[in-house]
Amino acid sequence: MAQQNKSNSLTEGSVARGMLLFAIPIFISNLFQQLYNAADSLIVGNFLGGEALAAVGSSGSLIFLLTGFVNGVALGAGVLIARYFGAKDWESLEKAIHTTVALGLAAGAVLTVVGVILTPQILHWMGTPEDVIGNSVAYFRTYFLGSIAVVMYNVGASILQSVGNSRSPMKYLIAASLINIVLDLLFIGVLGYGVAAAAFATIISQSVSAILAFSKLMRSKEAWAVSWRKVRFDGPMLHGVILQGLPSGIQNSVISLANVIVQANINSFGALAMAGCGSYSKVEGFAFLPVTCFSMALATFVSQNVGAGKPDRVHKGMRFGVICSITLAECVGVAVYLLAPWLIGAFSSEADVVAFGVRQAHTIALFYFLLAFSHCCAGILRGLGRPIVPMAVMLAVWCALRITYITVTLHFIHDIGVIFWAYPLTWSISSLMFLHYLRHCTIPRVGGGAPHDMKDV
Numbered sequence: 001m002a003q004q005n006k007s008n009s010l011t012e013g014s015v016a017r018g019m020l021l022f023a024i025p026i027f028i029s030n031l032f033q034q035l036y037n038a039a040d041s042l043i044v045g046n047f048l049g050g051e052a053l054a055a056v057g058s059s060g061s062l063i064f065l066l067t068g069f070v071n072g073v074a075l076g077a078g079v080l081i082a083r084y085f086g087a088k089d090w091e092s093l094e095k096a097i098h099t100t101v102a103l104g105l106a107a108g109a110v111l112t113v114v115g116v117i118l119t120p121q122i123l124h125w126m127g128t129p130e131d132v133i134g135n136s137v138a139y140f141r142t143y144f145l146g147s148i149a150v151v152m153y154n155v156g157a158s159i160l161q162s163v164g165n166s167r168s169p170m171k172y173l174i175a176a177s178l179i180n181i182v183l184d185l186l187f188i189g190v191l192g193y194g195v196a197a198a199a200f201a202t203i204i205s206q207s208v209s210a211i212l213a214f215s216k217l218m219r220s221k222e223a224w225a226v227s228w229r230k231v232r233f234d235g236p237m238l239h240g241v242i243l244q245g246l247p248s249g250i251q252n253s254v255i256s257l258a259n260v261i262v263q264a265n266i267n268s269f270g271a272l273a274m275a276g277c278g279s280y281s282k283v284e285g286f287a288f289l290p291v292t293c294f295s296m297a298l299a300t301f302v303s304q305n306v307g308a309g310k311p312d313r314v315h316k317g318m319r320f321g322v323i324c325s326i327t328l329a330e331c332v333g334v335a336v337y338l339l340a341p342w343l344i345g346a347f348s349s350e351a352d353v354v355a356f357g358v359r360q361a362h363t364i365a366l367f368y369f370l371l372a373f374s375h376c377c378a379g380i381l382r383g384l385g386r387p388i389v390p391m392a393v394m395l396a397v398w399c400a401l402r403i404t405y406i407t408v409t410l411h412f413i414h415d416i417g418v419i420f421w422a423y424p425l426t427w428s429i430s431s432l433m434f435l436h437y438l439r440h441c442t443i444p445r446v447g448g449g450a451p452h453d454m455k456d457v
Contacts, residue, residue: 010164010301011086011308015316023297023321025170026161030292032170032177034285036205039177040198041282043184045275045347048195068252070107071154074100075296076245078158079303079382081224085163086307090223095237097159098230103241104155105231108148115144125264138196146203149210156213162300163224172212180205247387251394258399262419265406269356269416276356279347280340283361287336290328291372294321295379302383311443314384318438322376326369333368336361356416363420370427377434385444389437397430 010018077100084093119140123133153176157169180201187197217226266277298321305313336343344357378390402422409418 010304010317011310011313015313016320019297019301019317019320020324022161022164022166022301023293023324025166026293026296027289029157029166029170029173030289031286032174034282034289036177036180036202037282037285039181039184040202041279041347043188044195044198045279047188047192068256069249070104070111070151072249072252073107073242073245074104074151074155074158075299076248076382076387077103077241078162079299079385079387080240080244081159081162082300082303082383083307083385085224086304087309089307092237093223094230095234096241097224097226098232099234099237099241100155100159101226101231102233103238104151105148108151111147111151112144115147116141119144122260125260135195138194139199142196142199143202146200146206149203149207153206153210153213156210156217159217159224159226160213161296162303163222164300164304166297168216169213172209172216175212176205176209179208244382244385244387247391248382251387251391254395254399258403261403262406262422265410265419266416272350272352273356273416275348275350276344276353276358277360279344279353280357280360282347283336283340283343283357284364287329287332287365287368287371290325290332291368291375294325294328294372295375297321298376298379299383302380303385306384306444314443318380321380322373325372325376329372330366330369333365336368337365340365359417360420363417364423367424367427370424370431374427374430374434377431377438380438381434381441384441386441390434393430393433393437397426397433401429402426 010022012018077096081093081096081100084090084096120133120137123136123140153172157172160166160168183201183204184198187193187201191197214226217224218228220226266273298317301317301321302314305311305317340358340361341354344354344361347357348354374394378394381387381389402425405425406419406422
């Protein structure tokens with residue numbers, strides 16, 4: 001078995017330098033992903049109008065509902081791969097990687113069928129207005145025809161990031177983002193095609209990024225190389241992958257289901273509200289950049305160092321990652337609050353659309369530090385091998401409590417601001433719960449080889 005290049009390890013050297021060098025490429029990757037997500041809406045909104053923008057703008061919650069489970073499992077599997085990598089258990093690392101690839105292929109195929117068949121029914125359940133639903137069905141069905149590419153890119157990127165390589169996925173996502181923007185302009189701006197063309201552009205760009213990621217994995221001479229001949233389900237390893245990844249998958253799916261319900265409540269205020277809130281969601285995506293990059297970095301950093309048996313580095317990494325994330329998230333929040341009229345106005349010139357988006361930004365943006373703290377805590381706990389804890393907290397607070405609050409309060413106060421305030425409220429509660437748990441949480445001392453019986457996973 002090839003020996004791993006030490007430059008990818010997060011178990012040695014300066015904690016701050018190592019985490020920043022790992023987190024910054026993830027930040028840049030997410031930045032470009034948000035840019036091409038925003039490009040879809042910008043190009044659609046400016047060339048095809050408000051109804052088409054509403055169809056694309058409301059896409060996030062439904063897409064994440066159907067892809068969130070698979071991507072959550074891949075994220076959890078990545079934590080397990082990082083644990084084996086940190087422990088230098090190359091045999092188990094190989095089995096974990098090839099089992100994860102097999103799982104991704106199977107899940108991508110199922111997702112394609114389910115997404116294409118159920119899209120119209122889910123859109124009806126969401127209360128999508130009749131003047132929007134035609135465009136929405138066209139967009140979503142086209143998107144899910146290529147969902148296997150989306151899943152496999154996430155699997156490939158997760159493997160690379162788990163072994164400390166966050167720069168390669170960054171390069172592939174930058175390439176995909178540029179391809180997506182160019183194709184959007186060509187299909188919609190030049191050729192005048194409808195919203196389905198925006199989804200088709202996304203399929204092509206995601207396919208390119210998936211091919212690039214797996215080309216890197218196949219060419220590698222290191223322990224984490226992928227060989228298609230070895231792609232199969234290893235029974236005990238599949239159990240470990242599911243044990244670690246299932247809570248994250250369930251968490252993603254149920255939270256996204258809650259977001260679909262929230263979106264249905266937004267839809268009840270009409271197409272202008274849908275377009276305005278959809279535009280805000282594209283802007284908010286940029287606020288998630290410091291949140292997601294440090295959450296992912298913390299999960300990998302913690303898991304590698306637990307595998308290597310270095311609890312002191314785990315503690316230092318936790319503190320550094322959380323402080324960086326909440327500071328950056330709040331800086332973005334202040335910028336979004338101040339610049340909201342111009343940011344939302346970039347997506348639509350309709351005054352009512354801008355008003356809805358600005359109101360949402362002014363309600364939520366200054367509380368981004370709470371969102372960052374909760375996500376960082378979830379990443380830390382996944383890295384520690386305790387994925388059930390963030391799943392339980394987020395399902396109870398971000399799903400059950402959020403939906404209950406919105407449903408009950410809207411019954412008495414039919415104002416869209418009720419929906420907006422649900423986010424700061426639930427972020428505050430989850431942050432307090434995570435803080436209490438982490439104050440009493442012990443760091444597992446694994447080291448010397450990752451656990452074959454999965455008891456520490």
